[in-house]
Amino acid sequence: AKISSRIIGDATFLYHTPNYKEGATQPSGDIGFLYQTNSPGPAGLIYTFEFYDGTDGLSGTFSIPYTIPEFEMIGYDIDGEPVQSEQVRVYKNEGFYSYQTGSAGASLTAEESSDGLSVLFTGPGTNYNETDTSGAVKFTYKNTSIVTLQFETVTASNSPLPNPIF
Numbered sequence: 001a002k003i004s005s006r007i008i009g010d011a012t013f014l015y016h017t018p019n020y021k022e023g024a025t026q027p028s029g030d031i032g033f034l035y036q037t038n039s040p041g042p043a044g045l046i047y048t049f050e051f052y053d054g055t056d057g058l059s060g061t062f063s064i065p066y067t068i069p070e071f072e073m074i075g076y077d078i079d080g081e082p083v084q085s086e087q088v089r090v091y092k093n094e095g096f097y098s099y100q101t102g103s104a105g106a107s108l109t110a111e112e113s114s115d116g117l118s119v120l121f122t123g124p125g126t127n128y129n130e131t132d133t134s135g136a137v138k139f140t141y142k143n144t145s146i147v148t149l150q151f152e153t154v155t156a157s158n159s160p161l162p163n164p165i166f
Helices: none
Strands: 002-009 011-020 030-037 041-050 068-075 087-091 096-101 109-112 118-122 137-144 146-155 163-165
Touching: 002 011, 002 030, 011 041, 030 041, 087 096, 096 109, 096 118, 137 146, 146 163
Parallel strands: none
Antiparallel strands: 002 041, 011 030, 030 163, 041 146, 068 137, 087 118, 087 146, 096 137, 109 118
């Protein structure tokens, strides 16, 4: 897979952490990222995963797209803070098939866009531990070679700036 990212709104990308792990009880092998908002209002980070055939002599070439029949991806720590909302948007035309949110009472809520092209998952607005399912969602995709996760936030006017978002 080739992963690319870009900022939306008044934000700055700080870093991307492949194989992220924090502490012995935390998940491992994840992709973490940090960006900051520079002013109140909407902003975010778009992460795009493009899949390619990397077998045999094609290793590292990223020249032939590969359609994955089915795969699952978990997003977590999409919970929010008192000074910022946290959401992730997925696009239905990219093979998005289904989702499952956590079992906690304050789990993410899903809302289909008015045009029917995307689904927005919104965190409960409270900071929870990364292992708490309140900020987690499992996505299932079928028959796709690209997946876009659009992480969105709205930073409150009373937030200290810059406002880091992990």
